[in-house]
Amino acid sequence: MSDDADVLVVGAGLAGLRAAQVLDAAGQRVIIVDGADRVGGRLSSRRVEGFVLDRGFQLINPAYPELAATGVMSDFDLRSFSSVVRFSDGTSSYELGDPRVDPRRLITSLRHPDLSVSDALKIGLTLAVLRYSSAAQIVRGGDISTRDALRRRGVSSRAIDGVLAPFLRGTLLDDELATSWHYSALVLKSFTRGRPGTHPAGIVALPEALATSLAHASVRLGERVLNVGATGVETDQGRYDARAVIVATDATSAHRLTGVRDPGWRAQSTWWWSLPEQHDTVQLRIDTRRKFLSSALDVSSVARERAPRGCSLIGACANGEFDVTCDEGVREDVARLYGVTTSDVRLIERDTVTHALPVVRPPLNLHQSQVHDDVIVAGDYLQTPSIQGALVSGRRAARIALARLNRSVG
Numbered sequence: 001m002s003d004d005a006d007v008l009v010v011g012a013g014l015a016g017l018r019a020a021q022v023l024d025a026a027g028q029r030v031i032i033v034d035g036a037d038r039v040g041g042r043l044s045s046r047r048v049e050g051f052v053l054d055r056g057f058q059l060i061n062p063a064y065p066e067l068a069a070t071g072v073m074s075d076f077d078l079r080s081f082s083s084v085v086r087f088s089d090g091t092s093s094y095e096l097g098d099p100r101v102d103p104r105r106l107i108t109s110l111r112h113p114d115l116s117v118s119d120a121l122k123i124g125l126t127l128a129v130l131r132y133s134s135a136a137q138i139v140r141g142g143d144i145s146t147r148d149a150l151r152r153r154g155v156s157s158r159a160i161d162g163v164l165a166p167f168l169r170g171t172l173l174d175d176e177l178a179t180s181w182h183y184s185a186l187v188l189k190s191f192t193r194g195r196p197g198t199h200p201a202g203i204v205a206l207p208e209a210l211a212t213s214l215a216h217a218s219v220r221l222g223e224r225v226l227n228v229g230a231t232g233v234e235t236d237q238g239r240y241d242a243r244a245v246i247v248a249t250d251a252t253s254a255h256r257l258t259g260v261r262d263p264g265w266r267a268q269s270t271w272w273w274s275l276p277e278q279h280d281t282v283q284l285r286i287d288t289r290r291k292f293l294s295s296a297l298d299v300s301s302v303a304r305e306r307a308p309r310g311c312s313l314i315g316a317c318a319n320g321e322f323d324v325t326c327d328e329g330v331r332e333d334v335a336r337l338y339g340v341t342t343s344d345v346r347l348i349e350r351d352t353v354t355h356a357l358p359v360v361r362p363p364l365n366l367h368q369s370q371v372h373d374d375v376i377v378a379g380d381y382l383q384t385p386s387i388q389g390a391l392v393s394g395r396r397a398a399r400i401a402l403a404r405l406n407r408s409v410g
């Protein structure tokens, strides 16, 4: 296995696939090695009893600029969710939505008991500024926690705890809003620009589309990398030499292989439920009674293919690691949110993802070095914990590798 590649990429998650895509387009010989038996890393889906379940609650925002840059979205069957969110305690409910899509949403949003006119104006102004700011403008200056940043903008504690925290906690996997404001602001900007969605074949369709876009790169699955150096790696099946190595693994594996800092993880648990088919167009629900779930979403309302005929597929998630002892409580929450009886709510499976998102405390640093002891590194933990962050880190790693290869030729 000697001198097989110009660049050896460790990891076929989004970061590794994007790095390979950029290198492939530049005419480099690329080998990607991944210990798993499929591409996609943390993005995976499976079929269970006719339902298509993602591993954890994952959505694709078409407004991510780096996603557009991959070129795979033009043929991608993205099914977007509506921009309406229903806050409900089972008795009364309040719907918040984007007034640009439907002006009536301004009125229904103001019925929310925790949203005063003054808070609505402050939040609306913040979102408008984010929508028209560039990412560079958003991350300029000092960074603080999301909660402190919202307070500084004059948003009341009531609106933060009753509206914004419940809305953001499912995306940030952070109940305290201790996450970097710069990161949250980038997320909010992406919500003002695009409606997140899913694919009829599940989230795995995205890494599979990226892998398909590789014209020449070779992907070797089921091969675990044990040691890495600047010009080669040892795997459980042999050794590869290359002119550059990119370690595009998750943070914990990268720490083991290269010593790069592991920022720690946020966990998420997702319960997948089968309900009798629902015909309501509000897809995202937030429970204001028990406040255990961060959100519940009717996936099959936009991707009918993901549930058998006559059933709806509901994903309900909570931040942290939970086991079987929580199933009955969540069943009751889901029944209340959808106005059905608990006997109508059948558990398909529960996913507990311990290592879901790397922690992002302030200050967010989008300019971290992606070279560690001569090894190039990539992964969401070096940018932002998202599809966008993983893809950007992959592209940056590829550019570093290309500069190195061009230097060695010159």
Ligand SMILES: Cc1cc2nc3c(=O)[nH]c(=O)nc-3n(C[C@H](O)[C@H](O)[C@H](O)COP(=O)(O)OP(=O)(O)OC[C@H]3O[C@@H](n4cnc5c(N)ncnc54)[C@H](O)[C@@H]3O)c2cc1C
Binding pocket: 010, 011, 012, 013, 014, 015, 016, 033, 034, 035, 036, 039, 040, 041, 042, 043, 055, 056, 057, 058, 059, 060, 061, 223, 224, 225, 226, 248, 249, 250, 253, 268, 353, 355, 356, 357, 378, 379, 380, 381, 384, 385, 386, 387, 388, 389, 390
């Ligand atoms: C539950 C959950 C929900 C999420 N929700 C969203 C969302 O809604 N929107 C969003 O934008 N993002 C979301 N994300 C984040 C997004 O999925 C990740 O940021 C992104 O997939 C990370 O990609 P990556 O390539 O950096 O890392 P990974 O996907 O972790 O890929 C790393 C790869 O390296 C391989 N590897 C590790 N060690 C070795 C080794 N020693 N040898 C060989 N191979 C190795 C692994 O097998 C893996 O394939 C979510 C993530 C999770 C888990």
